[in-house]
Every structure is written in C-alpha cells, then in structure tokens.
Amino acid sequence: xxxxxxxxxxxxxxxxxxxxxxxxxxxxxxxxxxxxxxxxxxxxxxxxxxxxxxxxxxxxxxxxxxxxxxxxxxxxxxxxxxxxxxxxxxxxxxxxxxxxxxxxxxxxxxxxxxxxxxxxxxxxxxxxxxxxxxxxxxxxxxxxxxxxxxxxxxxxxxxxxxxxxxxxxxxxxxxxxxxxxxxxxxxxxxxxxxxxxxxx
Numbered sequence: 527x528x529x530x531x532x533x534x535x536x537x538x539x540x541x542x543x544x545x546x547x548x549x550x551x552x553x554x555x556x557x558x559x560x561x562x563x564x565x566x567x568x569x570x571x572x573x574x575x576x577x578x579x580x581x582x583x584x585x586x587x588x589x590x591x592x593x594x595x596x597x598x599x600x601x602x603x604x605x606x607x608x609x610x611x612x613x614x615x616x617x618x619x620x621x622x623x624x625x626x627x628x629x630x631x632x633x634x635x636x637x638x639x640x641x642x643x644x645x646x647x648x649x650x651x652x653x654x655x656x657x658x659x660x661x662x663x664x665x666x667x668x669x670x671x672x673x674x675x676x677x678x679x680x681x682x683x684x685x686x687x688x689x690x691x692x693x694x695x696x697x698x699x700x701x702x703x704x705x706x707x708x709x710x711x712x713x714x715x716x717x718x719x720x721x722x723x724x725x726x
Contacts, residue, residue, distance in 0.1 A: 529691040532589075538683050542609050543599035545690045550592020552697055553619060556655040557585030560626060581626030588612075588619035606683055610676035613689045617669030619697060624663035665696030 528548065532541035559594055567704035595612040599605040676682045 528657055529687045532687045533684065533691070538687060539605060540600070542683060542686050542690070543596050543605060544607050545596075545687070545694075546599060546612060547593050549616060549690055549693060549697075550589045550594075550596060552694070553585045553589030553592065553616070556590060556623075556697060557582050557694065560585070560623075581623035581668070583624040584619040584636030588615045606686070607677065609675055609686050610682055612695075613673030613676060613686055614670055616693050617666045617671075617673055619666070619691060620662050620669060621666030624659045624666060624700075662696050662700045665692050669693045 528541050528545040532538040532545065569598045590616070592612050593607045599608045669689045669692055672692070676689065678684040
C-alpha cells in the first residue's frame with residue numbers, strides 16, 4: 527500500500543524510506559515464523575528435516591539492515607542510494623530463502639503423509655511448495671535487477687518503489703500465513719473424519 531501511494535506521487539521520497547523499514551521488519555517476522563515452524567516440525571518424532579539455516583540467517587541479517595537503512599534514509603542520509611542498495615540485499619534474501627520456504631512446505635507435506643492423507647493431497651502440497659518457492663526466487667531476481675538499475679541512477683526512486691512492491695507481494699504470497707492456510711485447507715479435521723465414519 528505504501529509503495530502504491532508513493533508511485534502515485536504522494537511524497538515518494540518519504541514513503542520509500544518507510545516502506546524499507548516495514549519490509550525489513552516483515553523479513554524479521556518471516557524469519558521468526560519459519561524458525562518456529564521448523565522447531566514445531568522437528569518436535570514430531572516421525573519427521574526429520576534440515577533447518578536451512580542459510581536462508582533464515584539471510585532473512586534476519588537483511589531484515590535488520592533494512593530497518594537501519596530505512597531509518598537513515600528518513601534522516602535524508604543519501605536516501606536514494608541507500609534504499610536502492612538495500613533493495614539488492616532484499617532481493618538476495620528472498621532468493622536465498624526461497625529454498626528454505628520450499629523445504630518448510632515440503633516438510634509440512636511430509637508430516638501430512640503420516641496422518642492418513644491421500645496421494646493426491648500430497649501431490650498438491652508438493653506442487654504448492656514448488657510454486658511458492660519459485661515465485662519467491664523469481665521475485666528475488668527481479669528485485670535484484672531493479673535495485674542495480676536504481677543504484678545506477680535510472681529512475682532511482684520509481685524503480686526502488688516498484689522493487690519494494692514486488693518484494694512485498696512475493697512475501698505476501700509465500701509467507702507463513704498463506705502456507706499455513708493452504709495446509710490447513712488440505713487437512714481435514716478429526717471431528718469431520720469421525721462424523722463421516724459414523725455416517726458410513
């Protein structure tokens with residue numbers, strides 16, 4: 527929303543700095559959510575999965591950097607250069623963490639395998655995992671390219687806002703809330719299963 531308002535011409539120099547802070551905080555939240563989900567999956571005795579520490583480390587480090595750079599940009603300390611540079615870091619973090627997102631969602635489908643799920647649901651879960659990771663990786667590459675162009679001085683402010691819009695959309699699509707909703711949709715409740723058994 528902030529980037530769209532900025533692209534419409536309403537104080538884009540201020541909104542790009544605020545958007546950088548917000549996206550940095552969003553990366554920190556996503557990193558914490560992924561870490562929490564991995565810890566939950568590891569607590570299941572029948573499931574073993576690696577934690578993909580590189581992607582999570584990138585989320586935490588780049589998230590903190592984004593918040594700091596956004597604050598500096600608000601103080602008008604080379605705002606356009608700083609926000610364009612951190613855009614490249616945002617794209618790299620999205621690209622690096624895409625494999626972690628795939629690993630997390632695949633681990634969830636593995637957990638479902640031990641709960642009497644049909645092969646079709648496991649296939650759908652696998653496709654969702656691959657699609658989400660692919661979207662995040664492509665968005666990361668796009669953000670890196672936009673950041674490089676912006677830091678070269680080619681419509682810096684506009685390209686930075688567009689890059690933040692792409693990054694925010696990818697995070698929304700592949701975030702832990704979406705994956706939890708999809709897996710919850712594919713997971714029938716125990717009460718529903720019992721009710722159908724009684725009806726049979």
